[in-house]
Structures are given as C-alpha cells and as structure tokens.
Amino acid sequence: MDITSLHESNKFTWDLTALKYEQELEGEAEFLRNGGNSLKSCEQRLLHDLGAWCHRAIHLQCAGGVDTLSLWRQGAKEVVGVDISPRMIAVAKRKGEIVEAPAQWVVSDILNTPSELDGSADLVYTGCGAIYWMMDIQAWANVVARLLKPGGRFFLYEGHPLDWVWDTESETFQFDSEHGYYFAEKLSDKCWPRPYFESEETLAEVEPQVRAKQWTLGEVINSLLGAGLRLRHFDEYPEPFWNQFENIPTETQRRLPHSYTLYMEK
Numbered sequence: 500m501d502i503t504s505l506h507e508s509n510k511f512t513w514d515l516t517a518l519k520y521e522q523e524l525e526g527e528a529e530f531l532r533n534g535g536n537s538l539k540s541c542e543q544r545l546l547h548d549l550g551a552w553c554h555r556a557i558h559l560q561c562a563g564g565v566d567t568l569s570l571w572r573q574g575a576k577e578v579v580g581v582d583i584s585p586r587m588i589a590v591a592k593r594k595g596e597i598v599e600a601p602a603q604w605v606v607s608d609i610l611n612t613p614s615e616l617d618g619s620a621d622l623v624y625t626g627c628g629a630i631y632w633m634m635d636i637q638a639w640a641n642v643v644a645r646l647l648k649p650g651g652r653f654f655l656y657e658g659h660p661l662d663w664v665w666d667t668e669s670e671t672f673q674f675d676s677e678h679g680y681y682f683a684e685k686l687s688d689k690c691w692p693r694p695y696f697e698s699e700e701t702l703a704e705v706e707p708q709v710r711a712k713q714w715t716l717g718e719v720i721n722s723l724l725g726a727g728l729r730l731r732h733f734d735e736y737p738e739p740f741w742n743q744f745e746n747i748p749t750e751t752q753r754r755l756p757h758s759y760t761l762y763m764e765k
C-alpha cells in the first residue's frame with residue numbers, strides 16, 4: 500500500500516474511535532469552560548506563557564481538540580487544529596464553539612495540510628500518540644517547517660519509542676515477542692489502544708485496520724533537523740502520557756523513559 504492509502508485506512512479507523520471523543524465532548528467542554536488545561540505539567544512548564552509570543556498555534560493531529568483549546572488557555576491568541584478524521588474535527592469544532600474560542604478546524608491528512616497555512620504559525624504543536632501514524636517522517640517534518648514563521652517554534656510531547664519493545668501484558672519489562680526490536684522497520688498496529696475501544700458497539704462488527712510506524716528518537720530529531728529546524732531542548736521522562744503497562748509496578752516503570760519532549764525553532 501502507498502502512503503496515501505495507509506493514511507486513508509488509518510482515517511477510517513480513527514473516525515470510528517471518534518465515538519469515544521463524542522461521548523467525552525460535554526465533560527471536556529465543561530472542563531475547559533471552568534479554566535481547565537489538559538496539557539501535561541512538563542508541557543505547561545516548557546511552553547510557559549504563550550501569551551508573550553504566540554499569536555497562532557497550529558495543532559497537528561488534534562483529535563477532539565481538548566489539547567488545541569488548552570493551547571489557547573495557555574495564552575495563544577488563536578488556534579488551528581488539523582486532523583484527518585472528519586468526525587474528530589466535528590467534535591473539536593463543537594467544543595470550540597461551546598467555549599467560544601478563536602479556533603479554526605481543518606480536515607486534512609497532515610502531509611497535505613493546506614498551503615494557506617504556510618508560514619503562519621508561531622507554534623506548531625503535536626504529540627500524545629501522533630507521529631507513529633505518519634508513514635513518512637521526513638515529509639511530516641517538512642510540513643512542520645513550512646507551517647512555521649521564521650523564528651517560530653515546534654513543540655512535541657510524545658510517547659517514548661522504547662515503549663514499543665516491551666510486552667504490555669508482562670509483570671516486568673520483557674521484550675515483546677513480535678515488537679521487541681527498537682530498530683524495527685515493519686509497520687504494526689502496536690499503539691492502537693485496542694482494549695480502550697474494542698467494547699464500543701461500532702467496532703464489534705469491524706476489524707480495525709491501522710498501521711503505525713515506530714520512529715526512533717534519531718529518526719524524529721534528524722527529520723526535523725533535515726527540514727531546517729534548530730534543536731533548543733530535548734528531555735525524557737519516567738512518566739507515560741498513557742500507561743500501557745498496567746501489570747508493572749510504578750517504581751519499576753520509572754526506571755525507564757516513557758515519554759519525551761522536543762522543542763525546536765525555525
């Protein structure tokens with residue numbers, strides 16, 4: 500399958516999972532209306548006061564928009580969310596209307612993000628389960644670079660690729676028999692949160708087709724450097740953004756990295 504077809508097949512599956520986001524819409528809108536901010540503490544610390552420098556923030560793979568709207572809460576004057584799933588964007592749009600946010604929402608494959616947005620972002624933001632759905636990491640990094648203004652910043656908070664190698668059922672860190680290779684080339688559905696969505700009625704009759712790619716830290720950083728960005732900050736954290744290892748005690752989990760941040764500049 501070519502890249503467009505792989506992304507289209509992922510779109511079909513993510514559109515089904517939008518049901519979960521629809522069910523959470525009211526609660527998240529209420530959370531935002533009460534001044535809530537869904538960005539993790541390390542994100543809030545590193546992004547700091549966006550009001551001081553960020554007019555437009557573009558969120559790539561925005562899903563239901565709660566993090567996008569939290570960038571507005573963090574001080575961005577306006578936000579743009581881009582996602583391939585029309586149903587996800589419908590949820591995000593409704594959420595934005597409820598909280599009366601200065602927001603635009605775009606249905607698009609990230610690799611085809613409309614050129615009208617080129618050079619318009621002070622901040623491009625993404626993460627929390629985003630980049631492994633990109634089948635061409637250099638094409639993705641080129642999109643990040645073209646959306647940014649000169650001097651604009653790129654921020655990523657993402658699951659650590661080392662997490663892919665571990666067996667998610669085990670009670671200690673053991674290599675997954677299929678995915679236990681950090682430098683694996685093959686596509687998989689490894690980061691598809693299957694148990695989370697499987698009980699949904701819409702999925703009962705459909706076998707979801709998703710294809711994800713485990714990009715190494717080197718591949719991610721080098722793609723962005725190759726697109727002309729400069730590295731300002733890189734850090735790793737013992738906390739996951741999503742706990743995949745429920746049978747492993749927290750103190751054991753914390754011996755390894757489970758998430759990371761990248762802050763770069765055009």
Ligand SMILES: C[S@@+](CC[C@H](N)C(=O)[O-])C[C@H]1O[C@@H](n2cnc3c(N)ncnc32)[C@H](O)[C@@H]1O
Pocket residue numbers: 506509510513514560561562563564565566567581582583584587607608609610625626627628629632633
């Ligand atoms: C795990 S979610 C990202 C989580 C998100 N950060 C949040 O705030 O909930 C992955 C998202 O990526 C989107 N996606 C997957 N492939 C995409 C593509 N090629 N272009 C645009 N969006 C894509 C999906 O529709 C889904 O909304």
